[in-house]
Amino acid sequence: MSDAIHTAAEALRRGELVAFPTETVYGLGAHALDVDAVTKIFEAKGRPRFDPLIVHVPSVDAARALFAAPPAALDRLAEEFWPGPLTVVAKKVDAVPDLVTAGHDTVAVRVPAHPMAKALLEAVALPVAAPSANPFGAVSPTRAEHVVAQLGDRVSIVLDGGPCDVGVESTIVALEPTPTLLRPGGIALESLERVLGRVTLPDAAEYTTASPGRLSKHYATATPLYLDPAEAPEGGRRGLLAFEAPADGYEVVEVLSPAGDLAEAAQRLFAAMRRLDALDLDVIVAEPVPETGLGRAIMDRLRRAAAKRGP
Numbered sequence: 001m002s003d004a005i006h007t008a009a010e011a012l013r014r015g016e017l018v019a020f021p022t023e024t025v026y027g028l029g030a031h032a033l034d035v036d037a038v039t040k041i042f043e044a045k046g047r048p049r050f051d052p053l054i055v056h057v058p059s060v061d062a063a064r065a066l067f068a069a070p071p072a073a074l075d076r077l078a079e080e081f082w083p084g085p086l087t088v089v090a091k092k093v094d095a096v097p098d099l100v101t102a103g104h105d106t107v108a109v110r111v112p113a114h115p116m117a118k119a120l121l122e123a124v125a126l127p128v129a130a131p132s133a134n135p136f137g138a139v140s141p142t143r144a145e146h147v148v149a150q151l152g153d154r155v156s157i158v159l160d161g162g163p164c165d166v167g168v169e170s171t172i173v174a175l176e177p178t179p180t181l182l183r184p185g186g187i188a189l190e191s192l193e194r195v196l197g198r199v200t201l202p203d204a205a206e207y208t209t210a211s212p213g214r215l216s217k218h219y220a221t222a223t224p225l226y227l228d229p230a231e232a233p234e235g236g237r238r239g240l241l242a243f244e245a246p247a248d249g250y251e252v253v254e255v256l257s258p259a260g261d262l263a264e265a266a267q268r269l270f271a272a273m274r275r276l277d278a279l280d281l282d283v284i285v286a287e288p289v290p291e292t293g294l295g296r297a298i299m300d301r302l303r304r305a306a307a308k309r310g311p
């Protein structure tokens with residue numbers, strides 16, 4: 001085990017915060033069974049207490065230990081998607097503090113695939129609660145320097161594992177009473193349905209109760225972002241977040257995937273939003289992408305970034 005991992009695991013055991021890479025985005029981790037440690041996450045992010053956290057573990061067995069009655073589909077899901085960008089929500093055991101689950105009787109659990117996340121979770125040998133390592137409502141970090149820029153004064157250890165491969169957060173699925181998609185993410189709905197059969201998609205209003213914390217306004221750039229150029233104010237300095245190809249009429253264009261590959265576009269999405277946001281533009285226009293595969297997660301993040309107010 002590297003010194004950095006060892007030091008980070010010790011810090012987590014002492015109740016300190018550690019930012020670490022996962023294959024989706026960087027996480028802001030704390031000992032999940034230590035309420036004082038978990039409190040520090042909410043304080044560092046400015047995150048409301050009604051927004052529950054995802055608990056990260058190194059193995060399927062460790063995940064099973066957090067569920068009161070392991071869901072019937074857990075083994076099949078784990079075999080197909082773990083380690084990887086899937087989070088499973090089901091009834092929790094008492095040991096998981098209410099603060100982690102925002103008072104719900106369910107817990108969200110995932111086994112991340114990033115080698116540094118795996119090494120850290122194995123070394124600490126405790127469940128680690130970790131939201132994305134950004135201030136509440138801001139764009140999620142996909143590189144260590146994004147974490148340092150946004151939360152560097154709040155967290156003493158930031159493990160650098162390079163750019164995140166997936167680039168958008170995990171897909172969240174609740175298994176009881178029937179499979180329900182709580183957040184589109186790094187595992188495509190189509191792949192999930194191959195294992196689970198039909199997965200329900202709650203409508204916007206249901207989302208906020210089924211998946212607390214999913215406020216409309218999220219992933220926000222400081223620069224106003226529009227999905228429909230007709231809604232953007234006229235004139236000014238304009239940037240375009242394009243899917244496959246640039247367009248005229250913009251001072252600067254970020255192309256997410258010249259090959260039209262949705263997984264590549266997802267991987268590059270948040271860093272491209274940050275680059276445009278750093279240019280002091282008046283407006284960012286984001287071009288819609290096809291809503292299949294990872295396109296569903298991309299459009300979810302863009303809609304939230306463009307939302308004017310809470311639901």
Ligand code: TXA
Nearest residue numbers: 024026027052053106107108131132169170211212213
């Ligand atoms: O990819 C990811 O999932 C990243 C990395 C760090 O693992 N984490 C992440 O966490 O995106 P965060 O805090 O940004 O998103 C957590 C969301 C909550 O806002 C909520 O929607 C859902 O997970 N969630 C957590 N616990 C839940 C529960 N018991 N019931 C329903 N939804 C829950």
Ligand code: MG
Nearest residue numbers: 131132140169
């Ligand atoms: Mg987040």
